[in-house]
Amino acid sequence: MITVEQHLQRILAVVSVVEAAPVPLEAALGRTLREPLRAAVDLPLFDNSAMDGFAVRFADVAGASAEHPVALVVVADLPAGTALDPALRPGQAARIMTGAPVPHAADTVIPFEDTRAGIADSLAHTEVVVAPPRTGAYVRRRGEDCTAGDELLPAGVVLGARQLAAAAAAGVAELTVSRVPRVAVISTGDELRPPGSPLTYGQIPESNSTLIAALCHENGAEVVLRTSVGDEGDGLRAALDEASALGADAVITSGGVSAGAYEVVKNVAAMTFEKVAMQPGKPQGFGAGSPLLFGLPGNPVSVAVSFEVFVRPALLAMQGRTDTARRRIRMPALTGWRTPPGRRQYLPVTIETGGVRPASSGGSHLAASLGRADAYAIVPAEVAAVTVGDVVDVMLVS
Numbered sequence: 001m002i003t004v005e006q007h008l009q010r011i012l013a014v015v016s017v018v019e020a021a022p023v024p025l026e027a028a029l030g031r032t033l034r035e036p037l038r039a040a041v042d043l044p045l046f047d048n049s050a051m052d053g054f055a056v057r058f059a060d061v062a063g064a065s066a067e068h069p070v071a072l073v074v075v076a077d078l079p080a081g082t083a084l085d086p087a088l089r090p091g092q093a094a095r096i097m098t099g100a101p102v103p104h105a106a107d108t109v110i111p112f113e114d115t116r117a118g119i120a121d122s123l124a125h126t127e128v129v130v131a132p133p134r135t136g137a138y139v140r141r142r143g144e145d146c147t148a149g150d151e152l153l154p155a156g157v158v159l160g161a162r163q164l165a166a167a168a169a170a171g172v173a174e175l176t177v178s179r180v181p182r183v184a185v186i187s188t189g190d191e192l193r194p195p196g197s198p199l200t201y202g203q204i205p206e207s208n209s210t211l212i213a214a215l216c217h218e219n220g221a222e223v224v225l226r227t228s229v230g231d232e233g234d235g236l237r238a239a240l241d242e243a244s245a246l247g248a249d250a251v252i253t254s255g256g257v258s259a260g261a262y263e264v265v266k267n268v269a270a271m272t273f274e275k276v277a278m279q280p281g282k283p284q285g286f287g288a289g290s291p292l293l294f295g296l297p298g299n300p301v302s303v304a305v306s307f308e309v310f311v312r313p314a315l316l317a318m319q320g321r322t323d324t325a326r327r328r329i330r331m332p333a334l335t336g337w338r339t340p341p342g343r344r345q346y347l348p349v350t351i352e353t354g355g356v357r358p359a360s361s362g363g364s365h366l367a368a369s370l371g372r373a374d375a376y377a378i379v380p381a382e383v384a385a386v387t388v389g390d391v392v393d394v395m396l397v398s
């Protein structure tokens with residue numbers, strides 16, 4: 001048996017990064033950034049007001065209080081978007097709304113709440129009844145967030161909502177991102193029928209392609225072919241040819257890689273087969289050609305775990321992602337469980353207050369229980385059992 005790291009290393013050693021091209025922000029969600037995002041403008045672009053109120057000269061209002069209000073003459077009205085920059089003489093103020101440019105002649109903003117009449121009759125005069133805490137109060141300074149040319153994101157990060165919003169805010173309309181990798185998903189097994197179709201004795205619903213396709217989408221890849229083939233005949237060979245014709249970057253098969261009499265993937269696909277010291281996911285096939293071939297074992301939990309451990313890092317590396325590892329935390333076990341001898345365990349668990357609890361007994365066929373899991377507990381090969389309170393590594397997947 002080889003270790004998880006050995007198998008992963010062999011895979012990552014032959015992954016090549018797909019092409020990159022500029023796309024509009026609307027098309028960039030979930031894609032990997034390939035050139036750093038640099039701000040096109042200063043943020044904020046200009047000194048502007050953080051509050052609805054009055055732009056004032058600090059010196060005029062420094063001594064204001066309820067007992068000694070300071071009366072100011074309002075000489076301008078500044079909504080957000082205005083291009084006005086009125087001059088203010090001593091004793092003068094400009095009414096200003098949140099986001100409007102603060103006149104160069106002002107240095108401080110007084111919110112309506114700190115004036116006697118507030119917004120009422122605020123276009124001609126106002127009386128300030130609370131002194132601002134300091135010069136510059138409620139003024140959002142030009143460039144305090146970033147200045148034009150600053151690197152806001154490095155190449156290699158995935159673009160989510162917050163990253164795209166940062167680009168938009170910084171005046172950037174296009175980002176250079178990786179092409180979406182193309183994946184073919186092939187399930188194997190005579191017993192498989194589409195979910196929901198009538199089943200005769202011995203048949204089961206086909207679920208691995210649903211799992212793998214969803215995981216591909218979650219990780220930035222598109223599924224260009226999804227099919228199920230039998231254990232005998234030319235189905236697998238034809239599906240592999242079709243995957244190549246469709247320009248697949250990777251093919252992910254499930255089933256047909258262990259020690260039985262009808263191991264179609266083992267018989268047909270140009271893969272090397274290994275036993276990896278993990279449970280589930282022991283039998284693994286991999287083909288280093290083009291497309292890359294991943295031969296995952298058929299058991300549904302084996303598929304889910306194998307995808308996380310081997311396929312996901314490869315798909316992310318293909319997109320140029322610098323961080324391909326799932327986030328791991330350490331949490332106590334809320335109940336104990338048994339572990340397989342000599343193999344690293346990846347146990348589906350639920351995260352609860354104060355720790356993790358097994359989502360199943362650990363059998364690699366327990367597909368329904370997998371629906372409850374939001375993480376995998378990772379237990380080293382040399383640990384024989386986990387007891388309540390033991391702190392375990394937990395790989396977060398949702």
Ligand SMILES: Nc1nc2c(c(=O)[nH]1)N[C@H]1C(S)=C(S)[C@@H](COP(=O)(O)OP(=O)(O)OC[C@H]3O[C@@H](n4cnc5c(N)ncnc54)[C@H](O)[C@@H]3O)O[C@H]1N2
Nearest residue numbers: 187189206207208209255256257258259282297298299302
């Ligand atoms: N004599 C041995 N038998 C087995 C070994 C072994 O070392 N020696 N390894 C076991 C382990 S561990 C695993 S994991 C499985 C892997 O088997 P295969 O990859 O050959 O997968 P199949 O036999 O085709 O299927 C296994 C299991 O999963 C079900 N399955 C398959 N595909 C799907 C699908 N698309 N959707 C839902 N369920 C699927 C299938 O019906 C089987 O129950 O081998 C052990 N045996």
Ligand code: MOO
Nearest residue numbers: 280281282302364
């Ligand atoms: O290694 Mo298999 O994936 O345990 O069931």
